[in-house]
Amino acid sequence: AQTVTQSQPEMSVQEAETVTLSCTYDTSESDYYLFWYKQPPSRQMILVIRQEAYKQQNATENRFSVNFQKAAKSFSLKISDSQLGDAAMYFCAYRTNSGYALNFGKGTSLLVTP
Amino acid sequence: KAGVTQTPRYLIKTRGQQVTLSCSPISGHRSVSWYQQTPGQGLQFLFEYFSETQRNKGNFPGRFSGRQFSNSRSEMNVSTLELGDSALYLCASSLEGGRNQPQHFGDGTRLSIL
Numbered sequence: 001a002q003t004v005t006q007s008q009p010e011m012s013v014q015e016a017e018t019v020t021l022s023c024t025y026d027t028s029e030s031d032y033y034l035f036w037y038k039q040p041p042s043r044q045m046i047l048v049i050r051q052e053a054y055k056q057q058n059a060t061e062n063r064f065s066v067n068f069q070k071a072a073k074s075f076s077l078k079i080s081d082s083q084l085g086d087a088a089m090y091f092c093a094y095r096t097n098s099g100y101a102l103n104f105g106k107g108t109s110l111l112v113t114p
Numbered sequence: 115k116a117g118v119t120q121t122p123r124y125l126i127k128t129r130g131q132q133v134t135l136s137c138s139p140i141s142g143h144r145s146v147s148w149y150q151q152t153p154g155q156g157l158q159f160l161f162e163y164f165s166e167t168q169r170n171k172g173n174f175p176g177r178f179s180g181r182q183f184s185n186s187r188s189e190m191n192v193s194t195l196e197l198g199d200s201a202l203y204l205c206a207s208s209l210e211g212g213r214n215q216p217q218h219f220g221d222g223t224r225l226s227i228l
Contacts, residue, residue: 033214045204045219052214091157095213100147100170101159102206102217 004092006105013082014113020067021077021108023092032096034068036077039107040088048090051075079110087112116141118220120205126226132193135223137205139186143218145211146188148180151202151222160203163188164211192225200227 004025013019025034036048051059051068058066063083067076075094079086092105119138127133139146148160159172163182180190186207192199202224206217 035216037219042221043202043224044221045206047216047218050214050216093157100145100162100211100213101172102147102149102157103159104149104157106156 004094004103004105006090006092006108008108009106010109010111012111012113013079015082015084017082018078018080019082019110021079021090021092021110023075023077023105025073025075025092025094025103025105027073027094027096029096032094034066034075035093035095035102036064036066036075037091037093037104038086038088039091045091049077082112084112084114086110118205118207118218120203120220120223122223123221124224124226126228127195128228129195129197131195132191133195133225135190135192135203135205135225137188137190137207137220139188139205139207140218143207143209144186145208145215146182146186147206147208147211147217148188148190149204149206150174151204152200157204160190162211169211195227197227199225201225 032053034051037045049061063080089107091107093102121136145164147162162170166182182188202222204222206219208215
């Protein structure tokens with residue numbers, strides 16, 4: 001079975017600080033794609049960042065970056081200079097090269113305090 | 115460009131009834147996927163359509179069905195509703211459903227079963 005594990009149900013960070021959300025996954029495939037999605041209370045899932053497994057370089061999108069460790073099957077998200085608008089549920093997901101579905105973790109609820 | 119539109123936003127039904135949810139993808143997107151989100155099970159893949167054909171199906175009973183029209187709009191139908199079908203149903207679209215293509219989500223339909 002292909003699974004995604006987010007071991008931190010809740011995280012808290014102060015404004016302007018940095019926080020890292022953890023994600024591990026399990027797949028027997030060598031080629032796949034990894035994603036982090038954000039879901040604010042408005043419910044819409046918003047793509048934060050994505051990573052192709054064949055690329056060694058970690059993806060970066062403004063204040064968001066990932067630490068991709070393929071051998072360890074780890075894909076953590078780092079948020080720098082946290083802002084109040086970053087408060088949301090964050091979901092880690094992956095899609096294999098042989099499937100169309102996104103496989104999601106259970107999510108991490110991020111609270112940002114002033 | 116308009117995003118993914120899901121209607122209705124909220125729906126209340128009783129056990130045994132059936133329901134149809136609608137999803138209009140981003141203009142030009144031909145792949146539409148459906149997900150069920152519940153507090154207990156998290157986000158689970160229902161099915162994916164491309165050019166009016168179901169390409170992939172998740173592990174849900176036959177009461178859950180869908181279709182896609184020639185304009186890429188998609189509908190999802192759930193028959194003989196059960197209390198456990200209460201969930202947020204999310205629709206996502208992408209250009210062609212390619213593995214590296216991000217899925218863009220709608221705001222979801224909140225279905226409550228009484």
